[in-house]
Amino acid sequence: MDGEYEIKKAYASILESDFERAIEWFERAVRLDPDNAAYHYKLSVTYARSNKLGKAIEHARTAANLHPDNESYSYHAGTLEAKQLLQDAEKYIDGHTQPHLAVDLLKQALLLDPLLIEAYLLLAVAYGELEEFGPALQAAKDAVKLDPQHVEANRLFEQYREKLKRYLRS
Incomplete structure (x- = not known):
């Protein structure tokens, strides 16, 4: 499993304005594919929208560390910090x-x-x-x-x- 199903479910939850459920789905995707920087980034954005800044920073840093040449990930981590x-x-x-x-x-x-x-x-x-x-x-x-x-x-x-x-x- 690569987490794509979980990502789709997370986005469906966001469309329903159920951000807590979206976090749960993104977390599942991260558990399935912990080296996927995009999953950490998406989870970070959702944590930030839910005012969970500590967790948002944690996953933003992970995304930036996993994919150091991605300026968006680095910028996102910096703005959260x-x-x-x-x-x-x-x-x-x-x-x-x-x-x-x-x-x-x-x-x-x-x-x-x-x-x-x-x-x-x-x-x-x-x-x-x-x-x-x-x-x-x-x-x-x-x-x-x-x-x-x-x-x-x-x-x-x-x-x-x-x-x-x-x-x-x-």
């Missing part, structure tokens, strides 16, 4: 405990996924908590470049522009 870093960084911001650690994680996330606007926004906030208004302004500006209509990005840009002005005058 960036989301995980973003979630980890949020913990340091929400608790106002260690924004400098959040900055480090967010920089790593942006290296993996330079289009992750949420990372730029959180980076602006982290720098703001550190009272580093120049870098906070730059992070907000980068977010605005990605989405000029983004309300929060524009609000943060204006907020840190004003804070930097006041800081430079004092």
Whole structure:
């Protein structure tokens, strides 16, 4: 058995919006053909859609390792890892405990996924908590470049522009 039947059943489950069942079918396909990078990739995408980021990253990495010349697999793994870093960084911001650690994680996330606007926004906030208004302004500006209509990005840009002005005058 090669897993093709299970893949078809997984897609049928997706069409029925039964993502948990789709995961079960994709997992069966992976068990039948554990060296099939495409199966791991498809399972990863379905885990990600189901907000199971840890499992999604695990299978995305496996797909990328099994087929290292496939840029889509590597990119997918990177974007998922960036989301995980973003979630980890949020913990340091929400608790106002260690924004400098959040900055480090967010920089790593942006290296993996330079289009992750949420990372730029959180980076602006982290720098703001550190009272580093120049870098906070730059992070907000980068977010605005990605989405000029983004309300929060524009609000943060204006907020840190004003804070930097006041800081430079004092």
